[in-house]
Amino acid sequence: MGVNIRGRSFLTLLDYTPEEINYLLDLAGEFKRMKQSGTQHRWLTGKQVVLLFEKTSTRTRCAFEVAARDLGMGVTFLDSGSSQMGRKESLADTAKVLGRMYDGIEYRGFQQSVVEDLARFSGVPVWNGLTDDFHPTQMLADMMTAREEFGDLRGRKLTFFGDARNNVANSLMVACAKLGMRFCACGPKELMPAENLVKKCRAVAAETGGALEFTEDTARGAGDCDIVYTDIWLSMGEPDELWEKRIRLLLPYQVNKERMAMAKPTAIFLHCLPSFHDRGTTIGESIYEKFGLDAMEVTDDVFLGKQARQFQEAENRMHTIKAVMYATLK
Numbered sequence: 001m002g003v004n005i006r007g008r009s010f011l012t013l014l015d016y017t018p019e020e021i022n023y024l025l026d027l028a029g030e031f032k033r034m035k036q037s038g039t040q041h042r043w044l045t046g047k048q049v050v051l052l053f054e055k056t057s058t059r060t061r062c063a064f065e066v067a068a069r070d071l072g073m074g075v076t077f078l079d080s081g082s083s084q085m086g087r088k089e090s091l092a093d094t095a096k097v098l099g100r101m102y103d104g105i106e107y108r109g110f111q112q113s114v115v116e117d118l119a120r121f122s123g124v125p126v127w128n129g130l131t132d133d134f135h136p137t138q139m140l141a142d143m144m145t146a147r148e149e150f151g152d153l154r155g156r157k158l159t160f161f162g163d164a165r166n167n168v169a170n171s172l173m174v175a176c177a178k179l180g181m182r183f184c185a186c187g188p189k190e191l192m193p194a195e196n197l198v199k200k201c202r203a204v205a206a207e208t209g210g211a212l213e214f215t216e217d218t219a220r221g222a223g224d225c226d227i228v229y230t231d232i233w234l235s236m237g238e239p240d241e242l243w244e245k246r247i248r249l250l251l252p253y254q255v256n257k258e259r260m261a262m263a264k265p266t267a268i269f270l271h272c273l274p275s276f277h278d279r280g281t282t283i284g285e286s287i288y289e290k291f292g293l294d295a296m297e298v299t300d301d302v303f304l305g306k307q308a309r310q311f312q313e314a315e316n317r318m319h320t321i322k323a324v325m326y327a328t329l330k
Contacts, residue, residue, distance in 0.1 A: 009119040009126040010324050011112075012134045013174045014200065018208055021178055025144050027323040028316070035070065035319065042072030044329055047103040050076045051129070052083065052118075054109030055236050059273060059317050060129045060137070064106050067322035076102070095121035104329055107131075110237060125328040127321075132235070135167045138272050139175040140320035145313040146227055149268050154180040154209060158227040159263075161218070161253045162297055163191045163246070168231045168272050170197055173212065177201040180208035186221025188249045218253060222262035228307075229270045230255045230297045247291055256299040260307060269302055271310040277303035 003023040005016075013021060034041050049068050051061065061077065068075045085094040091114060098105055099122030107115045108129035119126035128136050146153055158176055160169045164185035170193055176183035183201075185192055192214050202212055215221050222228065230253075233246040260269065276284045276296040287293050294300070302308065 005327050006330055007125060008328055010136060010328060011115055011119060011126065011128045013136050013139055013171065013178055014204075016178070018178050018180070021140075021143070021175070024140055024320065024323045024327060025147060027327060028140065028144050028320040029147075031070075031322045031326075032316070032319040041070065044068075044326060045072030047072075047329060048074045048076070048101070049104040049106065049325065050078060050098055050102045051106045052078050052085070052108070053129075054080045054107075055130060057108060057130070059314050060108055063137075063317040063321045064127075064129065064325075067318050067325060070322060071326060073103075073325075091117050092121045096123075099123040104325060127324055127328075130167060132237075133167055133170060134174075135171045135272070137317065137321050137324065138168060139171045140324070141313055141316040142172065142229070142270055142272075143175055143179065144316045144320055145270060145309050146268070148312070148316075149309065150226065155182065156226040157182040157184060157224055158229060159184040159186050159221045159225045161186050161221065161228070161230045161255055161259070162250050163187060163231070163233060163235075164193050164214075165191050166231060166235050168229075169193060172229060173197070173201050174204070177204040177210045177212065178208060180205075180210045182211045182213070184213040184215065184221050184225070186215055186218060187253050189216060191249065218259060219262055222259050225263035225267055227270055228255055228260060228263050228267055231272055232274065232276055233297055243287065244291070247287075247293070247296070250297070251293075254295070254297060254299065255302055257301050257305070260302055260305070267307060269298070269305070269308045269310065270313050271298060271303070273310060273314055275303060275310070 003020050051064055065075050095118045104125045106127045106129045110132050112131040112133040115128045160172055164187045173183050233250045277298050278300045279285045279288050
């Protein structure tokens with residue numbers, strides 16, 4: 001029997017089997033081929049979706065909007081100033097109202113409990129566009145990009161350099177465990193993932209043939225690595241006062257050409273974006289003025305180098321999000 005996830009929410013990859021994840025990746029590949037060939041696929045014409053954004057984004061918003069319109073759906077965007085959710089109207093009441101007007105709801109914000117309550121009360125599929133704990137739509141794009149490069153991902157090693165407690169690192173650990181990959185978190189001991197999530201992922205990896213590793217040794221982290229991954233050192237919503245402490249902790253884990261040279265010659269570099277790889281942003285220039293750094297989590301030569309796949313990865317957000325919406329709404 002084929003995979004059927006119609007009517008389900010997409011909150012974390014912990015809720016999905018390896019077969020279901022690979023089904024979504026296969027479907028995303030088909031959608032990408034149709035998009036590139038100009039083949040229309042307005043298969044959800046007449047349906048409506050709403051995007052709830054408490055955190056800003058370029059890629060997530062654009063990916064959801066373009067994907068929804070490609071599928072023939074109408075799209076409503078609501079930012080934190082356009083909704084009464086949590087202020088004049090309870091989360092449960094908002095979810096019930098939106099569930100009567102829309103066929104699906106995307107949420108991007110802070111607490112994982114919010115996206116879970118939206119799914120609980122709305123009665124329609126809810127998709128997690130990012131919370132403080134998880135970023136599952138990003139993971140599908142990451143795994144799709146890696147599959148385009150390597151094919152079968154089982155046994156491949158992905159190393160995340162930096163703050164391994166954040167939503168991206170959490171989700172990478174889950175995705176790798178689900179797909180039988182070797183996940184390595186390389187960073188300071190105090191910035192490693194929460195033990196309860198590690199325990200869950202170890203149990204998953206034991207069933208899929210995956211493996212988890214945690215190290216402060218950058219040579220060990222990069223050694224035999226197929227996918228080198230990093231993220232910015234300060235997550236959205238964290239105070240700017242933390243920059244000095246994070247830079248001190250994480251500069252030894254910067255992804256630079258020396259670090260990439262420790263990985264396999266065939267390794268690729270991934271980044272969920274945005275990135276502070278140069279001084280081309282107001283934050284990047286401010287960091288340079290305060291700390292004398294031209295780049296933070298990744299240097300420009302890696303970011304613009306031949307092993308970099310982050311823009312392919314960013315495009316794949318659109319195709320994988322399209323797969324999630326179609327599969328849960330068809």
